[in-house]
Amino acid sequence: MSSSAAKSAVRSTAKASGQTGGQTAGSSIAEGFNGAFSLPPGPALEICLRLQNAIIEHRLQPGTRLSEDEVGEIYGAGRTVVRSALQALAHSGLLEIKRNRGASVAKPTVGDAHEVFEARALIEPEVARRAAARITDADLTRLKAHIEAEHQALADNDMGKALALSGLFHIDIAGIAEHSVYAAMIQSLITKSSLIIALYWVRPDTACESHAHHALLDAFEQKDGDAAHALMRSHLIDLHSGLNLKTRVRTETSLAEALAGG
Amino acid sequence: MSSSAAKSAVRSTAKASGQTGGQTAGSSIAEGFNGAFSLPPGPALEICLRLQNAIIEHRLQPGTRLSEDEVGEIYGAGRTVVRSALQALAHSGLLEIKRNRGASVAKPTVGDAHEVFEARALIEPEVARRAAARITDADLTRLKAHIEAEHQALADNDMGKALALSGLFHIDIAGIAEHSVYAAMIQSLITKSSLIIALYWVRPDTACESHAHHALLDAFEQKDGDAAHALMRSHLIDLHSGLNLKTRVRTETSLAEALAGG
DNA sequence: GAAGCAAAAATTGTATACGGTTTTTGCTTG
DNA sequence: CAAGCAAAAACCGTATACAATTTTTGCTTC
Numbered sequence: 001m002s003s004s005a006a007k008s009a010v011r012s013t014a015k016a017s018g019q020t021g022g023q024t025a026g027s028s029i030a031e032g033f034n035g036a037f038s039l040p041p042g043p044a045l046e047i048c049l050r051l052q053n054a055i056i057e058h059r060l061q062p063g064t065r066l067s068e069d070e071v072g073e074i075y076g077a078g079r080t081v082v083r084s085a086l087q088a089l090a091h092s093g094l095l096e097i098k099r100n101r102g103a104s105v106a107k108p109t110v111g112d113a114h115e116v117f118e119a120r121a122l123i124e125p126e127v128a129r130r131a132a133a134r135i136t137d138a139d140l141t142r143l144k145a146h147i148e149a150e151h152q153a154l155a156d157n158d159m160g161k162a163l164a165l166s167g168l169f170h171i172d173i174a175g176i177a178e179h180s181v182y183a184a185m186i187q188s189l190i191t192k193s194s195l196i197i198a199l200y201w202v203r204p205d206t207a208c209e210s211h212a213h214h215a216l217l218d219a220f221e222q223k224d225g226d227a228a229h230a231l232m233r234s235h236l237i238d239l240h241s242g243l244n245l246k247t248r249v250r251t252e253t254s255l256a257e258a259l260a261g262g
Numbered sequence: 263m264s265s266s267a268a269k270s271a272v273r274s275t276a277k278a279s280g281q282t283g284g285q286t287a288g289s290s291i292a293e294g295f296n297g298a299f300s301l302p303p304g305p306a307l308e309i310c311l312r313l314q315n316a317i318i319e320h321r322l323q324p325g326t327r328l329s330e331d332e333v334g335e336i337y338g339a340g341r342t343v344v345r346s347a348l349q350a351l352a353h354s355g356l357l358e359i360k361r362n363r364g365a366s367v368a369k370p371t372v373g374d375a376h377e378v379f380e381a382r383a384l385i386e387p388e389v390a391r392r393a394a395a396r397i398t399d400a401d402l403t404r405l406k407a408h409i410e411a412e413h414q415a416l417a418d419n420d421m422g423k424a425l426a427l428s429g430l431f432h433i434d435i436a437g438i439a440e441h442s443v444y445a446a447m448i449q450s451l452i453t454k455s456s457l458i459i460a461l462y463w464v465r466p467d468t469a470c471e472s473h474a475h476h477a478l479l480d481a482f483e484q485k486d487g488d489a490a491h492a493l494m495r496s497h498l499i500d501l502h503s504g505l506n507l508k509t510r511v512r513t514e515t516s517l518a519e520a521l522a523g524g
Numbered sequence: 525g526a527a528g529c530a531a532a533a534a535t536t537g538t539a540t541a542c543g544g545t546t547t548t549t550g551c552t553t554g
Numbered sequence: 555c556a557a558g559c560a561a562a563a564a565c566c567g568t569a570t571a572c573a574a575t576t577t578t579t580g581c582t583t584c
Binding site for chain 2: 037038039040041042084087088090091092093096097098099112115116118119122123126179180181182185189
Binding site for chain 4: 329330331341345361362363364
């Protein structure tokens with residue numbers, strides 16, 4: 001609950017380029033998402049971030065089961081720390097844990113999807129207005145870098161990375177607004193959005209997103225809070241409408257998926 | 263073979279006889295708060311609810327340290343389940359866990375307090391509008407019962423219970439609105455509000471709260487969403503203004519408190 | 525051949541033991 | 555008598571072992 005933590009957490013993402021192409025959690029794209037877990041620094045938090053990153057980048061699909069032994073084997077940790085990490089992720093809404101059944105990646109329903117984007121449409125415009133009043137030049141250059149990296153990821157056809165960067169853009173704004181309560185809510189909502197997009201995204205062109213982010217950046221440069229509010233709201237409504245929430249998409253379980261692939 | 267069986271038997275009897283005052287977690291006032299934890303039903307969840315209840319009713323004050331062994335001793339559980347419970351509570355923002363330092367009841371700062379009530383003033387009016395559109399007669403009678411119980415607690419001069427019931431009123435409304443995302447947010451905000459009130463509450467008369475709740479009930483009875491929205495917003499602004507967030511109140515630690523008491 | 529049931533395998537829930545870090549305490553020394 | 559330091563106690567982090575539950579599998583039977 002420290003109100004000063006949000007901004008510094010986002011700021012630290014600027015140094016993310018110093019590492020090799022390896023998959024260390026500290027160098028991952030999703031480092032900016034790290035404010036959501038109330039875990040002390042340690043292996044449990046690292047596993048948390050790695051798994052969260054995998055979910056956000058759609059390398060782990062909704063419904064996938066995560067056995068404690070399996071995860072421990074992959075990351076070279078005991079079951080104790082893995083349990084900690086899984087419980088933390090469950091609390092963030094990314095996993096579901098059932099008694100004696102283990103953890104699996106959450107599968108938001110159509111109703112959940114509506115609720116998440118409705119909440120985002122309420123909260124994020126307010127946060128954007130706050131951010132416009134507080135934004136600094138350093139923040140603006142960082143946001144530009146995010147958009148640039150997102151473009152690059154799209155050029156590389158790396159949809160998972162592009163999506164993660166798009167989310168990071170919104171989270172960075174929450175950090176700029178210096179409101180830790182809103183920031184925590186938005187982090188939770190955006191990670192859930194990632195799951196929802198994995199299940200219900202149907203629009204083929206993602207370019208519109210970049211346009212919206214550019215427009216937001218302009219409003220921030222002019223420190224126009226009302227414009228930022230309006231742009232954010234329309235952006236989120238646009239995102240919401242880009243989902244296919246009428247019919248059921250991708251109801252296949254991991255089993256059916258495996259059958260289709262092989 | 264008999265050693266472990268005997269020990270568990272002792273544990274269960276201690277658990278049963280230690281709480282003869284009718285304080286089972288399932289029957290406690292804070293039962294309505296139980297949607298916030300992503301723990302499977304079991305002893306960990308029970309300990310979670312008991313501790314949450316104690317915090318909400320101000321029997322545990324901000325800053326109090328909770329040793330794992332101590333909590334385990336009290337509730338007759340091993341450290342494993344206690345750790346689970348403490349981590350879950352930390353995720354809800356009620357506890358703070360520092361590496362090798364253990365858990366302690368969170369102490370929201372003045373800035374946190376502003377943020378929490380600002381967020382409530384944004385979200386809860388929206389939820390009240392939704393609730394007005396969906397409320398049933400059964401819901402109305404239940405809300406009336408809440409207000410009645412709150413009055414009774416005030417008459418008994420049981421401030422902790424009154425405060426918990428007041429929070430339950432708001433949480434019930436979130437449930438009526440049938441919006442799980444908002445409901446989770448509001449539960450988290452209200453439990454945090456409980457900590458904030460423990461630290462910064464200065465207004466001697468709590469009667470105003472009951473009036474506000476009565477007025478809200480009227481709006482719900484008439485299914486007037488706009489009125490519910492406006493009343494909820496003014497109610498929360500009123501609560502916010504009832505806090506002393508200018509100067510520091512109650513900065514004493516548990517040590518100073520013990521000295522003052524003894 | 526399908527349905528029902530029992531045994532076995534796999535997986536999670538929990539407790540306990542050991543190692544590392546922090547905090548406290550008591551002594552020494554200026 | 556205060557300050558610094560070292561030893562010890564307390565506490566948390568992690569791994570491992572055992573118990574309980576679930577899921578799967580193979581057999582029997584209609």
